[in-house]
Amino acid sequence: MKRIIYSILGLIVVGGSVWLGIYFYNKSKTTPTVYKTEKPFVTSITKKTIATGSIVPLKEVNIKPQVSGIVEELFVEAGQTVKSGQPIAKIKIVPNLANINQAENTLEQAKIQLNEAKKEFDRFQQLYDQKVVAEQEYRRYLSDYNLKKQAVDAAENQLHILKSGSSLRKSEISNIIYSTISGMLLDVPVKVGTSVIERNNFNEGTTIATVADMKSLIFEGEVDEAEVAKLKEGMELAMTIGAIEDKKYQANLYYISPKGITKEGAIKFQIKARVVLPENEFIRAGYSANADIVLDKKDQVLAIKESLLQFKKDSVFVEVETAPQKFEKRIVKTGISDGINIEVVSGVKKEDKIKVSETAASNG
Secondary structure (H helix, E strand, O other): OHHHHHHHHHHHHHHHHHHHHHHHHHHHOOOOOOOOEEOOEEEEEEEEEEEEEEEEEOOEEEEOOOOOEEEEEEOOOOOOEEOOOOEEEEEEEOOOHHHHHHHHHHHHHHHHHHHHHHHHHHHHHHHHHOOOOOHHHHHHHHHHHHHHHHHHHHHHHHHHHHHHOEOOOOOOEOOEEEOOOOEEEEEOOOOOOOEEOOOEOOEOOOOOEEEEOOOOEEEEEEEEHHHHOOOOOOOEEEEEEOOOOOOEEEEEEEEEOOOOEEEOOEEEEEEEEEEEOOOOOOOOOOOEEEEEEEEEEEEEEEEEEHHHOEEEOOEEEEEEEEEOOEEEEEEOEEEEEOOOEEEEEEOOOOOOOEEOOHHHHHHO
């Protein structure tokens, strides 16, 4: 029995020795890791940021009525082109009984004062003709009589405006709404029968129509606070519109907001740029757009892939091949970057071979 056990143990020991021998032999024959290398290259690098926003008209006006009432007639519809002074709508005035009553009382008082002034004037007219009173005294009563006549005319005109919306003195009718600028009607939010409120110091009034000059468009967007300090008025933007594929438009930056706003946990600054619109091309208002803003650009500089850089504390370095598969760390000074390629100011030469790390290789 003991002999059998010893035989089994001997076989186990021999088998384990053979397995270890094979393992270490295979391990010694494992192919060593061969690192790839890349050379620096000469290229142009452009650093830019992207602003998101939309296309809006530079001149956009809301047309509002000067009288309250009900829309009786619409002369236009959205999409039409109108000229300054062109009729937009007609308002049927609903008289305010309190205002009319006050205007009628004012008119009656003005007529009473006119009658009294006329009696005094007629009396002094006779005295003046008889050369009993001085001309200066006569002129005073004549002036008072004329003022009372004007007061009656003004009261009658005010009452007529309240009832009909038109003036007795002028041909212009206040219940006809006119366009104040030339352009395209973007929207006519009211319909015939809609009640509207006049524009005054206490109320913005009801918008009858929105008119905009569609030949003068701007890009309104937002940029992050980290980039806004690098922007300057006059910069060119390469703008792409989501609804128009495979086409870029040029825009010129003319406004950078002096105050940022908090949006989605970040500080954003509004920017505006004038769109250079090609002749005979129409772009609709409200399109979403992205604008590439060139912050810096360098032509024909020595560069490497940014993924080749390694960092340790405040140092930036790369591993340069000094012999086949032998590398040394070399500190480099970098410049402008576009997120993929980065300028190398010093530390490597064009003919150097730079080690590609396993992380960089897997990302590539």
